[in-house]
Amino acid sequence: MRQGFRQSMAWLHTWSGLVVGWVLFAIFVTGTASYYRTEISRWMRPELTAATADPARSADMAAAYLKRQMPDAAGWYVELPRPETPLIEVHWWKSLEGPFHNALLDPATGAPSTARATKGGDFLYRFHFELGMPPTVGRWIVGLCALVLLVSLMSGIVTHRRIFADFFTFRRGARTTQRRWLDAHNVVGVLALPFHLMIVYTGLVTLAPMLMPWGLVAAYRAEAPRFYVEAGLMADMRAPAGRPGTLAPLGPMVAQAIARQGEAPEAFAVYNPGDAAATAVATFEEPHGLAHQHPQITFDGETGAILGTAGMAPTRAASTTSTVMVGIHEAHFAGSALRLLFVLCGVMGAATVGTGLVLWGVARAPKGAEPAGLGLRLVRILNLGTIAGLPLGIAAFFLANRLLPPDLPARADWEIRIFFGAWALAALAGALRPQDRAWREGLGLAALAYLAVPLVGLATVGRSPVPAFDIAMVAVALLFGCAAYKAGRSPLGARAARPAQDLSGEEALRA
Amino acid sequence: MGARQERWSGPAYRFGVAGRVVLASLGSYVVASLLTAxxxxxxxxxxxxxxxxxxxxxxxxxxxLALYVFAARSLGRAALTLGLVGLALAAALWLAGGFSAPGPAA
Structure with missing residues (x-):
């Protein structure tokens, strides 16, 4: 907080960005990877062979399996096989509070899949908004960090006196280290600014029912599910009858859904499958367009007759706005070129956070031989531990997928333990090494780890199931290689190339 | 920085920053919740x-609201503004029936 509006906003930008920066970096990196969630999952299950499975038969197999697991469940959810994911994924739960169980079935046999156990891309996807914590805790932390990021973005924008001119300004030959980091921060921050604003606001909207439920509570009180029905997003559910019933075969219902909609549903859910008033819901992929809105057909679970539909008619303005916001966050509509653009913007988001964090340290680097204070040392350790450590953890996650024995008990958990373990080790090692060497070593190690991923894959399972994944790994390795080279040439922050006489931290932001 | 440093450190400054952080997070959330309801x-x-x-x-x-809390001239002024806005919204929400026992479904 300083005197004057722009100064207090610069102060707010600096400090709000710092306190959530490390979490935001992880959110940006894993979120960006999530755009290729399906491809990552496919790569991590090399045993699968592309096969077209019959959706109706798959649904029957899933029901047979689920009946054995939990006939009196509150719900079953079946993700039907798709060409890019030739698996039946089943989920079942006794209560909406959890626990939620899940399994992968082979669509050829209906038995649990023999592919190596892994969480695949879903781990990175869930980490993006749950940070590997219990869902509610993780989502609140991510939601709060997103709100702080929104505050930080807005205060960062008003800090610029001439935002339009600054948009096109890049001083290549900037004289001081700090000036160069500031320019880098501005370039990646401002170039992709529309994306940053979009992604944080739409991200908040995806968490809105949890973060801001008070409108819903005020208008609907105890009958919150009515909201989703009235908004046209969810089919009306029947309350359980309270007496046991016999669930009709799912296959004919899936066949009816296909006949009616002209395509196979992507998922099939059954609510209260053991009850006389069981309700089955076929959910279809989003139709062409931006909105994240799935057409649904509901069936009477006992007779297999169609009860109704939802998500088919155009929704009203506010609902459409909301579903479009979620849609553009997830970018399911995007083709491969547009998805690559989203990924590049996501990388720039991570780079904005990363350069901002480094800039904080560079701007406060002690002049001459003064030792760095405790706060600065802590920030440097966290910076290195996050910016080099997290990517290293992800590379270790991929390597573990190829190197752990396929039949290891709790194999999927071991992959995740290795992810966190490698991250923690990299952060610890970085904390113990001298600052300028630590950056070069950390980034260089990350480059080598990413380069090793396709090679280890080739050595262990042979031909890659997703060649584009291997190309991406090499590209990421090159990126870290360049960063390591740069860090080796101009040590970060440890000693600014020349003392920044022309500007101090806040002045830099004010400029 | 010297003399300017004085005003930007010390217990009073720290209390002001901590107060604004609390007001910007909790105060903004409460006021926004009331408005949303x-x-x-x-x-x-x-x-x-x-x-x-x-x-x-x-x-x-x-x-x-969070930006306003940090841009305001003083913590007291920001707290007063948010408090008054919050009270006005709470009163309006009470008039709109937001606090009454749930009636029959509309």
């Missing part, structure tokens, strides 16, 4: 639309 009940739209529109707007409201 009020708009959900009073916007001249279908019930589900009013809720959605108000909720979509709420994050912008929180952000602007």
């Amino acid at each position: 009020l708009l959900s009940l009073t916007l001249p739209l279908v019930r589900s639309e009013a809720v959605t529109a108000a909720t979509l707007l709420s994050f912008l409201v929180i952000t602007l």
Whole structure:
């Protein structure tokens, strides 16, 4: 907080960005990877062979399996096989509070899949908004960090006196280290600014029912599910009858859904499958367009007759706005070129956070031989531990997928333990090494780890199931290689190339 | 920096920063929640639309309030403004029936 509006906003930008920066970096990196969630999952299950499975038969197999697991469940959810994911994924739960169980079935046999156990891309996807914590805790932390990021973005924008001119300004030959980091921060921050604003606001909207439920509570009180029905997003559910019933075969219902909609549903859910008033819901992929809105057909679970539909008619303005916001966050509509653009913007988001964090340290680097204070040392350790450590953890996650024995008990958990373990080790090692060497070593190690991923894959399972994944790994390795080279040439922050006489931290932001 | 450093450190400054952080997070959230609840009940739209529109707007409201808390001349002034706005919204929400026992479904 300083005197004057722009100064207090610069102060707010600096400090709000710092306190959530490390979490935001992880959110940006894993979120960006999530755009290729399906491809990552496919790569991590090399045993699968592309096969077209019959959706109706798959649904029957899933029901047979689920009946054995939990006939009196509150719900079953079946993700039907798709060409890019030739698996039946089943989920079942006794209560909406959890626990939620899940399994992968082979669509050829209906038995649990023999592919190596892994969480695949879903781990990175869930980490993006749950940070590997219990869902509610993780989502609140991510939601709060997103709100702080929104505050930080807005205060960062008003800090610029001439935002339009600054948009096109890049001083290549900037004289001081700090000036160069500031320019880098501005370039990646401002170039992709529309994306940053979009992604944080739409991200908040995806968490809105949890973060801001008070409108819903005020208008609907105890009958919150009515909201989703009235908004046209969810089919009306029947309350359980309270007496046991016999669930009709799912296959004919899936066949009816296909006949009616002209395509196979992507998922099939059954609510209260053991009850006389069981309700089955076929959910279809989003139709062409931006909105994240799935057409649904509901069936009477006992007779297999169609009860109704939802998500088919155009929704009203506010609902459409909301579903479009979620849609553009997830970018399911995007083709491969547009998805690559989203990924590049996501990388720039991570780079904005990363350069901002480094800039904080560079701007406060002690002049001459003064030792760095405790706060600065802590920030440097966290910076290195996050910016080099997290990517290293992800590379270790991929390597573990190829190197752990396929039949290891709790194999999927071991992959995740290795992810966190490698991250923690990299952060610890970085904390113990001298600052300028630590950056070069950390980034260089990350480059080598990413380069090793396709090679280890080739050595262990042979031909890659997703060649584009291997190309991406090499590209990421090159990126870290360049960063390591740069860090080796101009040590970060440890000693600014020349003392920044022309500007101090806040002045830099004010400029 | 020297003399200027004085004003930017010390217990009073620290208390001011801590106060603004608390006010910007909790105060902004409470005021935005009250506004969201009020708009959900009073916007001249279908019930589900009013809720959605108000909720979509709420994050912008929180952000602007948080920015105001840090831009305000003093912590007391920011607290007073947010308090008065919050009270006015709470009164309006009470008038709109937001605090009454749930009646029969509309």
